[in-house]
Amino acid sequence: MFGTIAGLQIGEKAFIEKLCLENIPLKLLEMGCLPGIEVELIQRAPMHDPLYIKVNGSHLAIRKETAEKIIVSK
Amino acid sequence: MSDGKVVKVALIGNPNTGKTSLFNRLTGLKQKVGNYPGITVEKKQGFCKLNETVKAEITDLPGTYSINPTSLDETLVLDTLLNEENETFPDVIVVVVDVENIKRNLLLFTQLKDLKIPTILVINMVDQMKRKGINIDVPKFEERLHTKVVLASARKKIGVEELKSAILNYKELDTTPVSKISTKIDKDFFTKLKSALPEFPLYKSWLLITQNQEFDFLTDTQKKLVTKFREDVVCIRRYQHKETIFRYKVINDILKDSFNVDASKATNLRGILDRILTHKIFGYVIFALILLFIFQGIFNWASYPMDIIDGAFADLSAWTKSVMAPGTFTNLIAEGILPGIGGIIIFIPQIAILFTFISILEETGYMSRVVFLMDKIMRKFGMSGKSVIPLISGTACAIPAIMAARNINNWKERLITILVVPFTTCSARLPVYAILIALVIPNKPILGFLNLQGLTMMVMYLIGFTAAIASSMLLHKVLKVESKSFFVIEMPNYKIPSIKNIFYEVVEKTKAFIFGAGKIILALSIVLWFLASNGPAKFKNAEATIKAQTENTSISKEVFQKKVASYKLEHSYIGYMGKTIEPVIAPMGYDWKIGIAIISSFAAREVFVGALATIYNVDSDDGDNATIKQRMAAEINPKTGESMFNFSTGVSLLLFYAFAMQCVGTLAIVKRETNSWKWPILQLVGMGILAYISAAAAYLILS
Numbered sequence: 001m002f003g004t005i006a007g008l009q010i011g012e013k014a015f016i017e018k019l020c021l022e023n024i025p026l027k028l029l030e031m032g033c034l035p036g037i038e039v040e041l042i043q044r045a046p047m048h049d050p051l052y053i054k055v056n057g058s059h060l061a062i063r064k065e066t067a068e069k070i071i072v073s074k
Numbered sequence: 075m076s077d078g079k080v081v082k083v084a085l086i087g088n089p090n091t092g093k094t095s096l097f098n099r100l101t102g103l104k105q106k107v108g109n110y111p112g113i114t115v116e117k118k119q120g121f122c123k124l125n126e127t128v129k130a131e132i133t134d135l136p137g138t139y140s141i142n143p144t145s146l147d148e149t150l151v152l153d154t155l156l157n158e159e160n161e162t163f164p165d166v167i168v169v170v171v172d173v174e175n176i177k178r179n180l181l182l183f184t185q186l187k188d189l190k191i192p193t194i195l196v197i198n199m200v201d202q203m204k205r206k207g208i209n210i211d212v213p214k215f216e217e218r219l220h221t222k223v224v225l226a227s228a229r230k231k232i233g234v235e236e237l238k239s240a241i242l243n244y245k246e247l248d249t250t251p252v253s254k255i256s257t258k259i260d261k262d263f264f265t266k267l268k269s270a271l272p273e274f275p276l277y278k279s280w281l282l283i284t285q286n287q288e289f290d291f292l293t294d295t296q297k298k299l300v301t302k303f304r305e306d307v308v309c310i311r312r313y314q315h316k317e318t319i320f321r322y323k324v325i326n327d328i329l330k331d332s333f334n335v336d337a338s339k340a341t342n343l344r345g346i347l348d349r350i351l352t353h354k355i356f357g358y359v360i361f362a363l364i365l366l367f368i369f370q371g372i373f374n375w376a377s378y379p380m381d382i383i384d385g386a387f388a389d390l391s392a393w394t395k396s397v398m399a400p401g402t403f404t405n406l407i408a409e410g411i412l413p414g415i416g417g418i419i420i421f422i423p424q425i426a427i428l429f430t431f432i433s434i435l436e437e438t439g440y441m442s443r444v445v446f447l448m449d450k451i452m453r454k455f456g457m458s459g460k461s462v463i464p465l466i467s468g469t470a471c472a473i474p475a476i477m478a479a480r481n482i483n484n485w486k487e488r489l490i491t492i493l494v495v496p497f498t499t500c501s502a503r504l505p506v507y508a509i510l511i512a513l514v515i516p517n518k519p520i521l522g523f524l525n526l527q528g529l530t531m532m533v534m535y536l537i538g539f540t541a542a543i544a545s546s547m548l549l550h551k552v553l554k555v556e557s558k559s560f561f562v563i564e565m566p567n568y569k570i571p572s573i574k575n576i577f578y579e580v581v582e583k584t585k586a587f588i589f590g591a592g593k594i595i596l597a598l599s600i601v602l603w604f605l606a607s608n609g610p611a612k613f614k615n616a617e618a619t620i621k622a623q624t625e626n627t628s629i630s631k632e633v634f635q636k637k638v639a640s641y642k643l644e645h646s647y648i649g650y651m652g653k654t655i656e657p658v659i660a661p662m663g664y665d666w667k668i669g670i671a672i673i674s675s676f677a678a679r680e681v682f683v684g685a686l687a688t689i690y691n692v693d694s695d696d697g698d699n700a701t702i703k704q705r706m707a708a709e710i711n712p713k714t715g716e717s718m719f720n721f722s723t724g725v726s727l728l729l730f731y732a733f734a735m736q737c738v739g740t741l742a743i744v745k746r747e748t749n750s751w752k753w754p755i756l757q758l759v760g761m762g763i764l765a766y767i768s769a770a771a772a773y774l775i776l777s
Binding site: 025026027029031034042043045046047049050052056058059060063066 | 144314318349354358442445446447449561562565
């Protein structure tokens with residue numbers, strides 16, 4: 001089942017399938033958000049934005065608009 | 075290696091790796107902060123003795139996750155490493171990585187390693203390894219990464235000597251790249267690149283063509299070649315992504331057989347703390363309580379040293395006058411320079427206390443949670459979660475606060491933050507508020523437990539904060555600034571703060587205030603002193619005039635002197651300036667005397683009180699607010715016959731000081747940080763208009 005990081009439940013894990021390369025900053029990849037890597041949604045800030053994720057051993061916060069561009073498979 | 079020379083070392087690493095601890099450990103207090111030529115980022119350097127004859131000059135570069143810069147601070151890392159003519163170009167790079175985050179940290183290492191500069195890898199915080207169940211096969215690591223690996227714990231002082239000897243022997247280091255990116259991405263492309271710029275290491279050429287910035291150190295031919303390669307933007311972006319994916323593959327390969335973590339040792343303290351601190355209700359409650367505690371601390375603790383400083387400088391001025399021969403030079407020192415320096419030092423307690431708190435919050439990792447909690451709210455006002463730190467810092471002083479806005483990557487969010495920070499109630503406004511409130515607000519209890527004067531002070535804070543928020547909303551709508559928005563922050567693990575790091579951080583921020591604002595406050599104090607103690611003909615004849623006026627009355631010598639001083643001020647250059655602006659400030663309810671105080675307080679707002687003291691010929695040296703207050707209370711407005719400092723003028727002045735951009739130091743720092751006069755001028759004019767209209771409206775309505 002495909003979705004985006006923004007659609008995950010808290011505590012849910014999924015694998016990154018694809019990043020829309022045109023819209024995703026290089027920095028996100030450099031911080032470990034890579035295709036094929038497992039990502040876990042740890043927490044949502046109040047008002048559901050930003051998202052606190054764990055990916056590749058890194059704990060990151062990204063905005064919802066970015067999370068919506070990262071396709072994951074559960 | 076005993077030629078007595080200095081080894082240049084660049085210290086590089088991700089944020090939160092303990093790089094600063096290591097820097098402090100290596101250099102101790104032998105640090106200096108300078109500026110990089112042409113740009114505004116501070117350069118932190120220190121020295122470290124390696125043996126009897128060789129010293130290391132260590133440059134602490136800003137923390138970065140990658141060599142590809144996304145902020146001003148990070149651009150510096152790239153500039154330092156690409157330009158060999160740069161005076162900080164390193165003989166050896168020391169890369170600091172956090173043992174718990176080694177995978178991501180190694181990305182930067184592999185990038186740096188490909189530049190073919192001798193590189194040492196420091197794995198920091200190794201004292202945590204046992205507890206976290208981490209195991210590293212160091213010889214294998216060294217072999218696969220072609221480098222010297224030092225296991226260290228800067229806080230526990232482990233590995234520091236080993237690192238020093240590795241730096242000393244940097245010439246023996248292997249400069250083979252770790253990852254041969256060229257063959258894995260597009261062999262033809264990289265062959266072409268190599269033959270176009272054969273003089274550089276291939277990875278350096280690759281970095282040159284992937285950045286958007288100009289590199290001044292290139293020759294014209296090189297620049298042309300670089301520009302040509304940059305044309306195919308889409309292709310370059312795709313290759314950059316490929317590069318990163320490839321690098322992680324290499325890192326994973328290396329880690330697979332030389333690094334392992336025993337998952338059973340993992341504790342979930344982080345998870346528990348995160349759930350509480352970022353909770354949708356408790357998160358905000360805890361943040362509010364922490365803020366309350368900080369402000370309480372600033373108010374209660376800072377007042378003692380501030381009183382001491384205030385008294386000491388008044389005594390020093392009086393003492394100078396008593397021991398030096400009377401004359402212009404003595405007056406310059408006693409009335410111009412000493413009060414000027416005193417006016418700077420008096421702010422140090424508040425600034426130091428506030429930055430102690432802020433650096434504790436940052437060191438523990440809590441500040442990232444605040445950024446996370448506040449981002450969505452702040453974005454509604456065109457700012458970022460990261461704007462919270464500058465806005466809190468602004469309650470001490472706008473100058474270090476505006477500098478703290480540097481780590482906001484988005485230019486528009488950063489610009490709005492810089493523009494609205496001066497609205498927050500800084501410490502220089504407090505003495506002004508204190509005396510005005512004491513004068514026009516009755517000291518009586520309200521609602522049983524609150525005091526009306528205290529409540530007014532709180533309202534002033536709220537007004538400043540509201541003005542900041544409202545103007546940011548306006549700027550968010552009005553400003554048309556191109557900026558690509560993205561936001562990625564690391565949520566670091568919670569840590570016990572290191573006292574040493576906090577101490578250095580506070581010293582650095584306080585220095586930023588002293589040298590940023592201090593110089594200007596001092597210079598302006600001297601100019602104002604000159605304008606107040608010189609004047610045309612009438613000024614020079616002051617004594618004769620007063621003598622003639624008081625010929626038939628018997629007054630004491632003291633009263634006579636005060637009358638002379640007051641007459642002199644009225645007819646000094648600044649007195650004439652006050653009178654010139656009187657028609658302009660009359661709608662706000664001010665006379666020329668208040669005009670003088672307003673002009674004087676352009677150096678720093680708190681000068682307002684001292685200037686009024688001089689004008690109302692109160693002996694300000696005793697620093698007793700009660701006397702100034704009584705004299706101000708007795709001042710009659712000749713037009714209305716009422717008290718000059720009545721409720722309407724008082725409120726008008728409070729509003730004026732809340733909104734007006736009366737700080738030359740801040741204007742200078744905004745110019746520096748935005749690299750343009752446009753923004754400080756916008757601040758000066760915009761805030762001035764707001765101050766004028768609201769003060770005049772308040773005066774009109776209330777009187």
